[in-house]
Amino acid sequence: QVITGGHYDVDCRLEDPDGIVLYKEMKKQYDSFTFTASRNGTYKFCFSNEFSTFTHKTVYFDFQVGEDPPLFPSENRVTALTQMESACVSIHEALKSVIDYQTHFRLREAQGRSRAEDLNTRVAYWSIGEAIILLVVSIGQVFLLKSFFSDKRTTTTRVGS
Numbered sequence: 001q002v003i004t005g006g007h008y009d010v011d012c013r014l015e016d017p018d019g020i021v022l023y024k025e026m027k028k029q030y031d032s033f034t035f036t037a038s039r040n041g042t043y044k045f046c047f048s049n050e051f052s053t054f055t056h057k058t059v060y061f062d063f064q065v066g067e068d069p070p071l072f073p074s075e076n077r078v079t080a081l082t083q084m085e086s087a088c089v090s091i092h093e094a095l096k097s098v099i100d101y102q103t104h105f106r107l108r109e110a111q112g113r114s115r116a117e118d119l120n121t122r123v124a125y126w127s128i129g130e131a132i133i134l135l136v137v138s139i140g141q142v143f144l145l146k147s148f149f150s151d152k153r154t155t156t157t158r159v160g161s
Contacts, residue, residue, distance in 0.1 A: 001030045001107055004114040005057030011048035017041025058114075060107055068096075 002008045014023040014033065017040075023033045037043070047059050081089065 001060045003058040003060055003107060003110050006049075006055035008057075010057055010059060011050060012045065013048070014043065014045045016043055058110075060110075062103070 002010050008029045009027040010029075011026050012023070012028065012031070013021060013025075015021055016038070022035060022043075025031055045061075049055070049057055
């Protein structure tokens with residue numbers, strides 16, 4: 001997910017160890033991709049900011065590798081779980097869901113904070129500009145009023161006598 005920068009879009013590409021492109025998307029703000037690795041090796045992913053090179057972007061991504069280990073070592077047994085064990089498993093699943101929600105809301109909060117800081121910066125610059133304009137206009141008015149009330153001496157010259 002693109003958190004800050006530009007139009008909140010980015011290009012993404014994922015390649016397997018042989019260089020085969022598994023996933024390629026252009027100008028996406030948010031996406032999810034799930035796959036099962038067919039072989040061991042180094043998988044490469046690349047985020048591109050080609051279309052808006054002047055804006056820096058912050059991107060959040062999350063890897064979930066493999067399955068969670070069983071909560072109880074004997075969970076794959078043939079007998080049924082006890083009531084306490086089944087309650088623990090359901091609580092564990094609910095907590096994983098809560099973690100996903102918290103991550104989502106943290107990302108939304110980071111976006112909001114970035115927008116608020118940008119707005120704060122713009123308001124500060126605008127206020128400084130207005131203060132400078134106000135100062136210049138005030139000084140101009142003082143000199144203009146001063147010129148209205150200053151005594152101008154006119155010199156007269158006599159011609160011919």
